[in-house]
């Protein structure tokens with residue numbers, strides 16, 4: 001299908017999410033699915049973002065809260081273990097950080113230009129309870 005802009009489709013046009021047949025969509029990883037050219041999954045929206053989440057696996061307890069709450073399905077998990085963030089689709093809303101229950105948090109927001117290794121090396125320490 002030729003690539004069209006959002007305002008070039010006829011009113012009522014049906015846009016397919018996938019090309020071809022997909023028998024087990026739930027069991028197919030995102031990167032292996034045959035997304036069509038009219039699906040928003042094929043477009044990177046990374047340049048909208050001003051701040052981004054950085055994931056520190058050292059504190060993660062794999063609770064999957066971030067995966068459940070992310071409104072853009074941008075948290076990547078395999079076998080119930082969090083492995084990172086899909087930076088092509090993350091909008092930088094920060095919800096994943098809000099719901100992360102660890103102390104310190106395993107996801108924190110940083111400016112878009114921040115270097116992941118540098119930020120992980122200076123990750124905040126555990127907040128102690130006040131007596």
Ligand code: SF4
Nearest residue numbers: 070090091093094096
């Ligand atoms: S910042 Fe928002 S869009 Fe990005 S991974 Fe977190 S919850 Fe998802």
Ligand code: SF4
Nearest residue numbers: 060061063064066100
């Ligand atoms: S919410 Fe935090 S602890 Fe839970 S899976 Fe996500 S990063 Fe890990």
